Amino acid sequence: GQSLEQPSEVTAVEGAIVQINCTYQTSGFYGLSWYQQHDGGAPTFLSYNALDGLEETGRFSSFLSRSDSYGYLLLQELQMKDSASYFCAVNSPGVYNTDKLIFGTGTRLQVFP
């Protein structure tokens, strides 16, 4: 089976730093993705890690440890607009040597003034 675990909710204040953790158990693993979804909207891609280490994109960074089956999303200098749900997703083997995305249940981030 496949499972991903994330905290259900995280709260923080503007300007702070928050880390959203994700642990996974999957049969096959290519990489870990992160998506953001605002209420009523569609998910949008944030980052992808195939190798161990930290990937930085502006205020957002994502980390992966394949040996620990663990990753996290780090959001710095939080803004009100960062209030949203954040999903980790595992890229796992699919048909014809492609991969498919299996999503976690998401972490709702609330940023307060």
Next chain:
Amino acid sequence: NAGVTQTPKFQVLKTGQSMTLQCAQDMNHEYMSWYRQDPGMGLRLIHYSVGAGITDQGEVPNGYNVSRSTTEDFPLRLLSAAPSQTSVYFCASSPRQGNNEQFFGPGTRLTVL
């Protein structure tokens, strides 16, 4: 580019009715997929396709059929709607195998009475 488009935006069905959710993309992406998202939950993969004529099942395929006759279109058919299929349905596409980034459509909100 319109990106990924989905129709209809909203739909109400009665139990036992059938219908097709439409998804189209104009980015010449090979990879397309369908997800459902229940309230407060993550996205669950229903079916996906890695090119015209090639589809595979995801995590929750029962009650749904797909086909991919063109690169642009990937319709999702509900054979006999059930209340358990009440959900928001998202279609997504990706430019290549090893899809590091998926582009999501705006979603279809389906209610089955």
